[in-house]
Amino acid sequence: xxxxxxxxxxxxxxxxxxxxxxxxxxxxxxxxxxxxxxxxxxxxxxxxxxxxxxxxxxxxxxxxxxxxxxxxxxxxxxxxxxxxxxxxxxxxxxxxxxxxxxxxxxxxxxxxxxxxxxxxxxxxxxxxxxxxxxxxxxxxxxxxxxxxxxxxxxxxxxxxxxxxxxxxxxxxxxxxxxxxxxxxxxxxxxxxxxxxxxxxxxxxxxxxxxxxxxxxxxxxxxxxxxxxxxxxxxxxxxxxxxxxxxxxxxxxxxxxxxxxxxxxxxxxxxxxxxxxxxxxxxxxxxxxxxxxxxxxxxxxxxxxxxxxxxxxxxxxxxxxxxxxxxxxxxxxxxxxxxxxxxxxxxxxxxxxxx
Amino acid sequence: xxxxxxxxxxxxxxxxxxxxxxxxxxxxxxxxxxxxxxxxxxxxxxxxxxxxxxxxxxxxxxxxxxxxxxxxxxxxxxxxxxxxxxxxxxxxxxxxxxxxxxxxxxxxxxxxxxxxxxxxxxxxxxxxxxxxxxxxxxxxxxxxxxxxxxxxxxxxxxxxxxxxxxxxxxxxxxxxxxxxxxxxxxxxxxxxxxxxxxxxxxxxxxxxxxxxxxxxxxxxxxxxxxxxxxxxxxxxxxxxxxxxxxxxxxxxxxxx
Numbered sequence: 001x002x003x004x005x006x007x008x009x010x011x012x013x014x015x016x017x018x019x020x021x022x023x024x025x026x027x028x029x030x031x032x033x034x035x036x037x038x039x040x041x042x043x044x045x046x047x048x049x050x051x052x053x054x055x056x057x058x059x060x061x062x063x064x065x066x067x068x069x070x071x072x073x074x075x076x077x078x079x080x081x082x083x084x085x086x087x088x089x090x091x092x093x094x095x096x097x098x099x100x101x102x103x104x105x106x107x108x109x110x111x112x113x114x115x116x117x118x119x120x121x122x123x124x125x126x127x128x129x130x131x132x133x134x135x136x137x138x139x140x141x142x143x144x145x146x147x148x149x150x151x152x153x154x155x156x157x158x159x160x161x162x163x164x165x166x167x168x169x170x171x172x173x174x175x176x177x178x179x180x181x182x183x184x185x186x187x188x189x190x191x192x193x194x195x196x197x198x199x200x201x202x203x204x205x206x207x208x209x210x211x212x213x214x215x216x217x218x219x220x221x222x223x224x225x226x227x228x229x230x231x232x233x234x235x236x237x238x239x240x241x242x243x244x245x246x247x248x249x250x251x252x253x254x255x256x257x258x259x260x261x262x263x264x265x266x267x268x269x270x271x272x273x274x275x276x277x278x279x280x281x282x283x284x285x286x287x288x289x290x291x292x293x294x295x296x297x298x299x300x301x302x303x304x305x306x307x308x309x310x311x312x313x314x315x316x317x318x319x320x321x322x323x324x325x326x327x328x329x330x331x332x333x334x335x336x337x338x339x340x341x342x343x344x345x346x347x348x349x350x351x352x353x354x
Numbered sequence: 355x356x357x358x359x360x361x362x363x364x365x366x367x368x369x370x371x372x373x374x375x376x377x378x379x380x381x382x383x384x385x386x387x388x389x390x391x392x393x394x395x396x397x398x399x400x401x402x403x404x405x406x407x408x409x410x411x412x413x414x415x416x417x418x419x420x421x422x423x424x425x426x427x428x429x430x431x432x433x434x435x436x437x438x439x440x441x442x443x444x445x446x447x448x449x450x451x452x453x454x455x456x457x458x459x460x461x462x463x464x465x466x467x468x469x470x471x472x473x474x475x476x477x478x479x480x481x482x483x484x485x486x487x488x489x490x491x492x493x494x495x496x497x498x499x500x501x502x503x504x505x506x507x508x509x510x511x512x513x514x515x516x517x518x519x520x521x522x523x524x525x526x527x528x529x530x531x532x533x534x535x536x537x538x539x540x541x542x543x544x545x546x547x548x549x550x551x552x553x554x555x556x557x558x559x560x561x562x563x564x565x566x567x568x569x570x571x572x573x574x575x576x577x578x579x580x581x582x583x584x585x586x587x588x589x590x591x592x593x594x595x596x597x598x599x600x601x602x603x604x605x606x607x608x609x610x
Contacts, residue, residue: 022562049561049562051559051561051562051563052569066472066473067472067560068478068560069477069561069562071561219392219393238390242389242390
């Protein structure tokens with residue numbers, strides 16, 4: 001028994017000992033370029049330790065239960081709002097973030113975090129249409145409207161070759177946009193219209209898919225998706241690398257789309273708020289921010305980053321939307337609990353219906 | 355041997371095929387020369403080479419192994435004691451206490467352990483994950499050990515005591531060797547349960563503590579590369595090796 005005890009004690013020491021300065025970054029997987037991390041480590045003489053989550057809810061659940069040890073988190077705007085409400089964040093000290101001036105003012109001072117007391121924008125994505133250019137051109141389908149996902153007149157031509165995101169908020173947003181309402185519309189009658197629309201289109205869809213549609217697109221099983229711009233970018237990279245005869249392109253719906261902005265925030269129990277500020281300021285530098293965009297095709301709210309971004313990404317309107325499109329983009333807001341119950345009921349009705 | 359009916363053979367074959375074909379596919383595709391891994395392109399060892407240069411994946415695998423070793427060692431020691439106590443003293447309450455963690459939904463256990471660790475102000479890290487794994491593995495070891503004891507002839511221990519052995523000697527030289535197959539089976543079970551646990555680990559792991567299941571899960575949304583197949587193949591080999599070693603050590607483990 002003694003041997004066990006000492007073994008355990010040894011293991012524990014081995015597990016907790018770390019001499020070097022460390023910044024703990026709780027991030028999405030593949031959401032920072034490795035060369036950027038390396039440069040930051042050299043500059044701050046510290047080590048960046050990353051842990052990953054794959055869903056805002058995961059992050060919220062874990063922090064709500066009291067987990068700590070993280071310095072910087074990268075949640076989406078509505079999750080930032082939830083974290084602020086839960087008292088989970090430490091206000092940022094803007095005097096330590098001179099590079100904040102690089103951010104396009106259009107992304108600052110939003111309703112999610114007025115005056116950016118807690119958060120600074122990191123990167124963003126749009127929820128758009130992704131399609132196989134060969135197949136869709138052959139069939140002569142439009143790719144600039146949600147009708148191609150919802151209107152039976154179009155979607156019947158690609159029956160079983162379409163997937164939509166397995167997310168009630170994203171799918172309702174697309175349907176509401178198509179119907180001409182705001183993505184954040186909370187009128188029950190409008191929601192019912194959206195349910196009808198979705199139920200009519202559902203028989204033509206192959207699946208509700210939020211995880212493997214990148215692969216399905218690349219392989220050529222699926223020809224059109226309702227998906228995230230980053231994923232569609234990734235699908236095209238993969239398709240080209242695999243030497244497929246087609247491209248996976250972005251279609252930006254004229255009705256508008258959902259914009260998701262991810263933000264850097266500091267956790268209230270951050271062990272190293274000093275390093276956290278240094279890291280945030282570093283990521284607000286144009287070149288560092290641009291590296292992420294070049295890696296995964298994410299949108300970038302940083303004006304100084306533009307000159308470092310590959311031109312083919314920069315001219316993609318589904319990654320860098322123009323002024324008129326910007327007006328039609330919306331960030332999703334949190335629902336109240338009553339609204340969420342109604343939404344869940346409708347979602348169950350949609351998924352359970354044949 | 356009597357000839358079995360072809361239907362029985364077919365059913366058995368189908369059963370084994372269902373269990374093993376997915377594993378075979380994982381192994382075969384770890385040699386696939388395609389990042390997408392959707393169809394067979396060509397044979398390569400590339401993914402293994404990449405894997406051995408992928409520090410994140412390796413450190414995750416290292417963490418998983420370390421945790422599994424510590425968790426299975428400690429839970430085997432404690433679980434064996436619990437199993438013996440449950441058998442010998444027929445303590446109802448003890449049985450309930452030891453076995454409840456097996457029946458409790460993992461998510462509940464994960465959240466409650468996290469809240470508990472936070473209350474204690476314990477720093478979340480490998481240590482907290484190891485503790486959590488020990489907690490849920492003890493029950494499994496205890497069950498296996500108790501089952502083994504139930505099949506043992508109690509008079510052997512009594513004979514040892516009659517011949518002047520102390521209780522410890524009787525346990526160490528008579529009972530323990532007899533229940534060894536159960537103890538080893540329990541340890542193997544604890545090791546496997548620990549190395550592939552996701553839910554409890556997710557909640558109890560702290561900043562920077564990434565285990566293999568957590569790493570793979572966070573990759574799924576981006577795209578699982580054949581590196582994941584490669585690391586899974588290595589894990590399978592390790593498990594196989596462990597089972598072979600276990601059968602060598604205690605030949606009676608898989609025979610009656």
